[in-house]
């Protein structure tokens with residue numbers, strides 16, 4: 095499971111350097127346990143990357159580090175080849191969370207005006223499109239909007255900023271299904287047009303299917319899977335067979351479940367398995383559910399440093 099930097103990125107604004115690169119990244123909150131540890135991964139520019147994991151796995155910590163709202167305890171995280179702490183990196187990043195820190199006493203129009211004044215490359219049309227589709231009145235106060243309507247404003251600010259890296263931490267959680275579908279479509283269209291890189295965390299796995307092309311699976315503060323989504327799916331087989339029919343190949347089963355007389359197993363191999371099995375490539379949801387149901391102990395989750403770093407250290 096490697097990072098497929100060789101796959102061409104989408105859109106005109108895509109560039110050669112990875113959008114996000116974590117090297118030995120770790121975060122321990124004051125007085126707490128490690129929320130993230132020993133993370134090595136790369137997200138090529140222009141990708142839409144799903145950040146998936148159980149509650150408390152470390153997804154928000156990862157996205158907050160990428161937005162550089164908190165500092166890493168160890169290691170580093172680079173944005174387009176630069177430390178995420180530099181003003182240039184910050185200007186290239188927009189971060190939208192469920193909290194949406196907007197001023198409740200400001201109106202919609204005033205909020206957009208602040209976005210325009212703070213961002214030299216402001217794209218009024220992109221921001222307006224998001225607001226207008228939600229039929230929000232320019233004179234409505236932010237504090238009087240619903241959670242979903244505030245999400246729309248936060249996304250309008252992120253798109254107006256013309257960020258090259260969009261960090262979305264479960265941004266759609268409080269949107270109704272129609273608005274979620276519409277805003278997701280809008281985001282993807284903008285991303286495809288401009289080559290924007292998106293890191294999006296979500297617990298709604300079907301929502302990610304057909305949208306993401308890269309995956310980070312975070313488990314207990316470690317990266318369990320990272321890479322190009324097609325390569326990850328191609329590297330697994332979902333087996334179905336009759337219980338007691340045949341032994342599973344040793345050492346490559348991520349998960350094995352028995353229901354009545356039926357056995358299903360997710361294997362970490364790209365080769366269809368011979369024997370009395372139906373062997374198919376898993377869907378994204380099947381893959382993620384199998385991994386989420388079978389957490390590994392932290393000692394087995396340490397990800398090796400990329401070859402380039404190991405060579406540099408030699």
Ligand SMILES: Nc1ncnc2c1ncn2[C@@H]1O[C@H](COP(=O)(O)OP(=O)(O)OP(=O)(O)O)[C@@H](O)[C@H]1O
Nearest residue numbers: 123124126129147148149150151152153154155156
């Ligand atoms: N400000 C903080 N202070 C101390 N511990 C924290 C803080 N924020 C997060 N943590 C801890 O860090 C770990 C990872 O939390 P994080 O919010 O990153 O997980 P998550 O994957 O986003 O979870 P969820 O899916 O529930 O939002 C958890 O054990 C959490 O309790």
